[in-house]
């Protein structure tokens with residue numbers, strides 16, 4: 550089979566780029582232990598507000614015995630509950646978020662805090678914030694007419 554030399558050259562270029570991309574993904578997954586947030590944990594979206602982990606009085610930030618913080622939030626049309634979360638800087642923070650209605654997203658600009666919130670599932674994100682001050686949780690999945698107004702506050706305070 551005859552292959553034009555120019556075409557052959559580009560086949561090598563494309564082959565090399567594919568190898569670099571697959572190689573970097575494999576490196577990140579195996580060596581750096583980086584994976585997409587996929588916490589396959591289910592919850593009944595119809596009853597999550599009535600009792601258990603996501604009942605209203607159980608939402609917000611809790612400090613664990615080891616000093617880390619767990620934040621429980623509900624993303625619902627059109628806000629995040631509670632509407633203000635305060636966490637210490639330079640501390641491991643685990644977010645546990647779920648939705649009772651439709652698909653939402655949570656994103657804090659300039660941080661790696663970003664995940665989809667799928668009804669029926671609990672999304673989990675582990676992160677830490679090094680910069681003190683106020684930031685916003687923004688919804689980054691179109692969830693209806695109020696999507697643009699769906700946000701809440703994050704306050705990062707000095708540790709201790």
Ligand code: CUA
Nearest residue numbers: 688690692696
């Ligand atoms: Cu919630 Cu967009």
